[in-house]
Amino acid sequence: MLFIIFEPILTIISGSQEPPKLVVLLDNSLSLSQTDALGDRKIFFNKAIDNSNFSSLEKENIKTALFNSDIYSPEEFSIKELNFKGQLTDISKAIKWVSSNTEKENIQAVLLITDGAFNAGNNPVYDAEFLGKPIFTIGIGDSTEPRDVSVQSIITNENVYINNPVPVNVNIKVNGYNEGELTLRLLDNGVQIGEQKFTVNPDRKSFTAVFEYSPKQEGIRKLTTEISSFKNEITLRNNSANEFVNVLKNKRKIAIFSGSINPDYSFVKNSFQSEKGVEIISFIQKKGSEFYDKQPTEADVKDAEMFVLIGFPISETPPNVLQIIKKELEKGKPLLFIASQYLDYNKLKTLEEYLPFTTISSKPQEFLAVADIKPEYSSNPLLRVTGKDSDIDLWNQLPPVFRTETFVKVKPESEIVSGFKVNNAPLKEPLILTRTFGNKKSIAFLCYGLFRWKLLGYASELSKGRTETPDLFDIIIENSRKWLSTPQDNKQVIIRTTKKLYTNNETVEFLGQIYDAAYTPIENANVQVKVSGGNQERDLTLTSIGNGRYAGKLEGLPESDYFFTGTAIHNGNKIGSDKGRFNVGQIALEFQDLKMNSSLLHTISERTGGKFYLPESAKSFIRDLEQLKNFKPKSVTTRNESALWNLPLLLIISIICFGTEWFLRKRAGML
Numbered sequence: 144m145l146f147i148i149f150e151p152i153l154t155i156i157s158g159s160q161e162p163p164k165l166v167v168l169l170d171n172s173l174s175l176s177q178t179d180a181l182g183d184r185k186i187f188f189n190k191a192i193d194n195s196n197f198s199s200l201e202k203e204n205i206k207t208a209l210f211n212s213d214i215y216s217p218e219e220f221s222i223k224e225l226n227f228k229g230q231l232t233d234i235s236k237a238i239k240w241v242s243s244n245t246e247k248e249n250i251q252a253v254l255l256i257t258d259g260a261f262n263a264g265n266n267p268v269y270d271a272e273f274l275g276k277p278i279f280t281i282g283i284g285d286s287t288e289p290r291d292v293s294v295q296s297i298i299t300n301e302n303v304y305i306n307n308p309v310p311v312n313v314n315i316k317v318n319g320y321n322e323g324e325l326t327l328r329l330l331d332n333g334v335q336i337g338e339q340k341f342t343v344n345p346d347r348k349s350f351t352a353v354f355e356y357s358p359k360q361e362g363i364r365k366l367t368t369e370i371s372s373f374k375n376e377i378t379l380r381n382n383s384a385n386e387f388v389n390v391l392k393n394k395r396k397i398a399i400f401s402g403s404i405n406p407d408y409s410f411v412k413n414s415f416q417s418e419k420g421v422e423i424i425s426f427i428q429k430k431g432s433e434f435y436d437k438q439p440t441e442a443d444v445k446d447a448e449m450f451v452l453i454g455f456p457i458s459e460t461p462p463n464v465l466q467i468i469k470k471e472l473e474k475g476k477p478l479l480f481i482a483s484q485y486l487d488y489n490k491l492k493t494l495e496e497y498l499p500f501t502t503i504s505s506k507p508q509e510f511l512a513v514a515d516i517k518p519e520y521s522s523n524p525l526l527r528v529t530g531k532d533s534d535i536d537l538w539n540q541l542p543p544v545f546r547t548e549t550f551v552k553v554k555p556e557s558e559i560v561s562g563f564k565v566n567n568a569p570l571k572e573p574l575i576l577t578r579t580f581g582n583k584k585s586i587a588f589l590c591y592g593l594f595r596w597k598l599l600g601y602a603s604e605l606s607k608g609r610t611e612t613p614d615l616f617d618i619i620i621e622n623s624r625k626w627l628s629t630p631q632d633n634k635q636v637i638i639r640t641t642k643k644l645y646t647n648n649e650t651v652e653f654l655g656q657i658y659d660a661a662y663t664p665i666e667n668a669n670v671q672v673k674v675s676g677g678n679q680e681r682d683l684t685l686t687s688i689g690n691g692r693y694a695g696k697l698e699g700l701p702e703s704d705y706f707f708t709g710t711a712i713h714n715g716n717k718i719g720s721d722k723g724r725f726n727v728g729q730i731a732l733e734f735q736d737l738k739m740n741s742s743l744l745h746t747i748s749e750r751t752g753g754k755f756y757l758p759e760s761a762k763s764f765i766r767d768l769e770q771l772k773n774f775k776p777k778s779v780t781t782r783n784e785s786a787l788w789n790l791p792l793l794l795i796i797s798i799i800c801f802g803t804e805w806f807l808r809k810r811a812g813m814l
Contacts, residue, residue: 290319454483664691677703
């Protein structure tokens with residue numbers, strides 16, 4: 144009874160020692176399989192493993208992981224685990240993986256063996272500093288540029304139109320050669336359509352060729368560039384590159400609705416008109432319900448293939464005008480939305496089902512906001528400038544634009560392109576959104592004053608003589624038009640690969656969206672994909688991942704061009720089909736930069752308190768590791784508390800005692 148009344152608790156405190164741990168990160172990417180001026184990199188990699196002698200540590204003191212684009216940590220490391228076939232090198236991801244394990248284990252140091260040529264993820268220096276542990280690095284490969292000729296990139300429009308010429312920019316890089324002539328060819332579906340020659344000299348190592356491409360047939364076309372080779376190149380795998388373009392039938396008529404005459408309207412309209420063949424019809428509202436020129440009618444906009452709303456609607460916008468726009472958007476026509484200070488969000492609710500967001504609340508109080516684009520948004524087609532990861536830095540340097548105190552809910556099928564910062568503090572609300580749902584596509588700029596990107600950004604740089612500065616305003620408006628102009632064809636079945644170009648040994652991923660006639664997602668369809676090419680055919684069944692979405696993967700496809708056809712069946716009835724193409728080839732980012740990035744590895748080691756080695760000098764690694772002050776066991780105290788008063792045993796004893804007392808009292812005649 145006393146136990147129950149006083150509720151005693153038993154506390155047990157125990158202590159233990161957790162041994163220090165070294166994490167060894169081994170680069171398992173394709174670039175480590177090359178032979179450069181120093182010799183076979185695989186031999187030097189093995190030498191780095193042997194000389195560093197990390198395997199001499201006790202099992203409890205070491206954790207090994209192999210990385211390329213992903214991380215793999217075997218229970219027991221064997222050198223046979225290394226195959227050097229990874230298609231990307233993401234050092235940042237590997238370091239973040241270490242960070243995620245520091246709370247569970249006493250990790251006190253990292254050994255990184257790599258060539259340092261990362262081509263995916265963030266700059267690893269920042270993640271290394273954030274980790275806060277010494278990182279020792281062993282550099283593999285020659286730090287000087289190898290003898291090589293390579294196609295660095297192809298830049299052209301993703302969507303083009305028949306008989307409308309577009310430029311195709313090809314960037315060429317030459318290292319280790321001071322003379323000679325190179326021939327660059329451009330092919331359309333394997334047929335040569337252009338050729339240019341370049342003369343190499345000591346002062347000219349980079350070339351940019353500009354071809355004019357005028358497509359003649361509708362469909363997905365593969366553009367290939369091939370550069371001739373010089374003797375003794377380190378590899379010929381980077382002497383060609385491919386890019387797919389979508390050739391469309393005709394041009395677009397664009398209807399622009401603006402709540403007033405304002406700079407954003409003028410700049411956006413001028414940007415659209417700079418594209419040859421685009422027809423603009425404008426409807427600008429006055430302060431009342433009237434419009435300049437004339438009131439919009441159904442006949443005026445029925446032929447428009449894209450709608451642009453700039454600060455529209457306002458409080459005086461007639462409801463019938465919104466109904467005219469809504470009727471056209473119901474047909475699947477794309478929408479570009481740009482906000483303004485006096486936009487009426489209550490009236491906008493009429494069109495909200497076609498936008499990437501729903502409005503929670505809004506006040507016209509304005510403030511300056513700076514675009515904040517995260518690395519995970521970099522693949523969005525709206526942000527494409529050169530196609531490189533460094534594009535993000537350009538966007539994040541844009542001048543501030545205006546935004547009101549508007550709070551929105553992002554729709555599940557929408558994608559965030561950019562957040563924003565105020566006084567350098569990131570906020571959770573979006574700045575730019577895109578949405579694809581069924582046959583409907585839309586883009587929303589939840590900001591205004593976009594013209595500042597041109598006047599305060601591009602024009603300001605031009606005035607300083609920096610003519611190479613890209614015009615990011617025109618680029619994002621043009622990219623938006625291109626993305627919105629790509630037709631969805633009112634398809635109930637949409638099947639795509641995640642990329643158009645894959646490298647050898649890379650997994651090909653398929654994504655599907657299946658809808659019924661009312662564009663309601665179908666969960667349990669039978670989705671079959673037939674892939675043909677490379678003298679073989681492969682069948683794949685896509686698996687439902689929820690909300691009418693399906694996914695599947697194919698591995699082991701040999702180098703070739705491939706065509707695929709996908710069919711969806713539901714309850715025995717065929718819903719529809721889709722088709723496309725992709726390429727599996729030898730072209731890989733791993734062959735774009737074939738020298739050891741020694742400066743990066745030096746920086747990582749210096750900033751974290753580690754040390755940089757070459758394979759030959761790595762013999763001192765174990766000694767340097769043991770000299771670390773923090774590489775020692777960590778005391779771990781464990782505290783366990785048990786409430787004695789509610790133990791089942793005490794309850795049983797109490798029942799027995801009470802029962803015995805009752806029995807004795809009964810026999811003694813006390814009850």
